[in-house]
Amino acid sequence: MNPEFSYIKSAAQLPEAWDQLANSYFQQRSFLFHAEKFNPCKQRYYACFEMGQLAAGAVVYTLGLSLLTFLKVKSQVKMHIVGIPCSVSSPGIFGKPEAVAWLKKYISANEKGMVLFLNLPEKTKDFKGASGKTLPTIVFQNRFGSWENYLSQLRYPYRRRLNQILKNGNGLTLERTDCSVFDEEMYRQYLQVFQKSNEKLELLSWDFFRHLPGEFILTACRQDGQLIGWNISVKWEKTFYFFLGGIDYQSNKKFGTYFFLLIKLLKDGIESGAEEIDLGQTAEIPKMRLGGVPVERYMEATHHWMVVGKILKWAGPLLEYKANVESNQVFVRQLP
Numbered sequence: 001m002n003p004e005f006s007y008i009k010s011a012a013q014l015p016e017a018w019d020q021l022a023n024s025y026f027q028q029r030s031f032l033f034h035a036e037k038f039n040p041c042k043q044r045y046y047a048c049f050e051m052g053q054l055a056a057g058a059v060v061y062t063l064g065l066s067l068l069t070f071l072k073v074k075s076q077v078k079m080h081i082v083g084i085p086c087s088v089s090s091p092g093i094f095g096k097p098e099a100v101a102w103l104k105k106y107i108s109a110n111e112k113g114m115v116l117f118l119n120l121p122e123k124t125k126d127f128k129g130a131s132g133k134t135l136p137t138i139v140f141q142n143r144f145g146s147w148e149n150y151l152s153q154l155r156y157p158y159r160r161r162l163n164q165i166l167k168n169g170n171g172l173t174l175e176r177t178d179c180s181v182f183d184e185e186m187y188r189q190y191l192q193v194f195q196k197s198n199e200k201l202e203l204l205s206w207d208f209f210r211h212l213p214g215e216f217i218l219t220a221c222r223q224d225g226q227l228i229g230w231n232i233s234v235k236w237e238k239t240f241y242f243f244l245g246g247i248d249y250q251s252n253k254k255f256g257t258y259f260f261l262l263i264k265l266l267k268d269g270i271e272s273g274a275e276e277i278d279l280g281q282t283a284e285i286p287k288m289r290l291g292g293v294p295v296e297r298y299m300e301a302t303h304h305w306m307v308v309g310k311i312l313k314w315a316g317p318l319l320e321y322k323a324n325v326e327s328n329q330v331f332v333r334q335l336p
Contacts, residue, residue, distance in 0.1 A: 003048050003049065003050055003055070003099060003102045003103075004048070004049040004050075004052075005046065005047065005048055005049070005102075005103070005106050006046070006047040006048075006049065007044065007045075007046060007110075008044065008045040008046070008047060009044060009045075010036060010043075010044075010045075011029055011032040011033040011035075011036050011043070011045070012033060013045075014029045014032070014045060014047075014057075015047070015054055017053070017054040018047075018054065018057055021054055021055075021056070021057055021094065021095050022057070022094060023094055024088075024090035024091075024094075024236075024239075025090075025234060025236035025237075025239070025241060026084045026086070026088050026090040026241075027057075027059070027084065027090055027092075027094055028236075030213060031213065032045075032059060032084075034208075034211065034212065034213060035084070035085050035086055035208075037211075038204075038205060038207050038208040038211055039085055039086060039202060039204055039205065039208050041061040041062060041063055041085050041202065042061055042062040043059065043060070043061045043085060044060050044061075045057065045058065045059055045060070046058040046060065046103060046106065046107055047103075048095065048099045048100075048102055048103040048106070050096070050099055054095070055095050055096045055098075055099035056093065056094065056095030056096060056099035056100045056102070056103045057093070057094060057095055057103075058082055058092055058093040058094075058103055058104075058107060059082065059083065059084060059085070059092040059093075060080055060081065060082050060092070060107065060111065061080070061081055061083070061085045062078065062079070062080050062081070063078075063079060063081055063085075063201070063202065064077070064078055064079070077114060078113065078114070079113070079114045079115070079116045079301075080111045080113060080114065080115045080116070081115075081116045081118055082104075082107060082115065082116065082117045082118060083116075083117075083118035083119060084119075085202055086202060086204060086208075086244075087201045087202055087204075087244070088119075088241075088243070088280075089119050089135075089137035089278065089280060089281050089297060090119065091117075091118070091119045091120055091121060091297075092117070092118060092119070093107075093117065093120070101124075104117065104124075104300075108302045113303065114301060114302075114303050115301070115302050115303070116299060116300070116301045117299060117300040117301075117302075118134065118299050119134065119137075119297045119298075119299070120297065120298040120299065120300060121295075121296075121297065121298075122298065123298045124300060128302065130300065130301040130302075131298060131299070131300040131301075132298065132299065133296060133297070133298055133299075134297050134298060134299040135281040135282070135297060136281065136284065136294035136295055136296050136297055137278060137279075137280060137281045137294070137295050137297060138278075138279040138280065138281070138284055138287040138288060138292035138293065138294055138295070139276060139277070139278055139279065139292060139293055139294075139295050140266065140269070140276070140277040140279060140287075140290065140291055140292045140293070141275070141276060141293070142240075142269065142270055142273075142274055142275055142276065142277055144270055146270070146271070147267050147270055147271060150270055150291075153331045153332055153333075154291075154330060154331060154332070155329065155330060155331065155332055158289055158290075158328075158330050161289070162263060162290070165256055165259045165260055165263060166260070166263065168255060168256050168260070169255060169256065169257075169260035171223065171224075172221055172222065172223055172228070172255060172257070172260060173221070173222050173223075174219055174220070174221055174222075174264060175219070175220045175222065176217055176218070176219050176220075177217075177218050177220070178212075178214055178216065178217070178218065179209055179210060179211070179212040179216050179218045179232065180210060180211075181218065182206070182209040182210040182212075182218060184206070185227050186209070186220070186227065186230055186246055187206045187209065187246075188246075189227070189229065189230065189246030189247055189248055190204075190209070190244065190245075190246040191246075192246065192247060192248070192249055193245065193246055193247055196249075197282070204244075209232070209244075212232070215234050215235070215236075216232050216233070216234045216243065217232065217233050217234065217268075218230060218231075218232050219231055219232070219233070219261065219264065219265070219268075221257055221260065221261055223251065223255060226251075227248070228247075228248045228251035228252070228255060228257050229245065229246060229247045229248060229251070229252065229257035229258065229260075229261055230245055230246050230261070231243070231244070231245035231246075231261050231262075231265055232244055232245065233265055233268065233269070235269075235272050235274055238274055238275040238276060239274055239275070239276045239277070239278055240268070240269035240272050240274035240276070240277045240278070241277075241278045241280075242265055242277075242278065242279050242280045243280075245258075245261065258283075258286075259286060262279075262283075262286060262287070262290070263290070265279075266279075266290055277292075279292050281297070288328050288330075289328055289330065290330070291330045291331065
């Protein structure tokens with residue numbers, strides 16, 4: 001069977017079947033349109049059709065990125081990234097496995113220069129370029145009917161630590177709104193987090209946050225009226241996502257704002273009835289101590305010049321994320 005491929009210039013031109021094929025909120029046309037408008041980075045899209053039916057889709061954008069980011073080595077090069085242009089764990093290519101494989105080959109042949117496939121759920125066997133693990137995403141499987149039920153299932157050391165964080169947060173207040181109230185102080189706190197990150201990708205604009213679609217929830221944490229941290233979440237179908245956040249690091253030392261907000265986000269996710277809570281790709285240890293489990297993500301880099309592709313394959317182990325993740329038995333008994 002010969003697949004057919006299509007190059008699409010904008011999210012507004014994506015076929016309706018795109019949303020049915022997508023398996024993440026961030027792959028949906030409405031969000032891609034938002035990212036295109038408020039984080040323009042030469043987005044374009046590819047589609048693979050099988051007997052006239054959409055079988056796979058991909059989002060591609062161009063960015064200067066440090067290829068050796070996990071070694072903390074400055075090596076910025078221009079790359080065509082197959083991913084979602086806002087630093088989330090969702091892959092930028094999705095669909096039927098066979099069609100995804102066809103589409104990956106087509107993109108690699110038609111995008112001139114370095115192509116980086118980011119956050120792939122599986123590693124491709126016998127890949128000709130560089131490949132390896134990238135940051136895992138931490139996923140919490142919600143098998144709890146309520147927050148109280150969750151607390152009752154925690155082993156004592158983990159429940160004690162959680163309660164201590166909540167106690168330290170006494171006097172902190174949370175305000176939940178849409179993102180239209182996102183202000184300059186919130187953006188400054190986002191920049192603090194971005195500058196401290198070892199895995200920098202896209203620097204998003206203030207307008208990107210302020211104009212997020214209405215389903216996003218902004219949770220602001222205040223102490224005596226002063227903003228000390230915030231995060232943004234969104235629920236789509238059966239999944240509750242942590243999106244992005246900001247922290248005032250000076251206040252964080254005193255109040256443990258990050259952990260306080262993380263616990264409250266988990267509580268919101270459990271109470272939303274979501275079956276799965278995607279806690280994102282950073283701060284693995286505290287998220288796992290709440291019951292999250294690492295889900296591997298992979299990256300693959302290739303180049304349309306065969307010689308460069310061979311060099312990439314040789315250098316592949318240098319690109320891989322190698323942090324060791326601790327093993328936790330968080331719950332009193334093994335959950336089904």
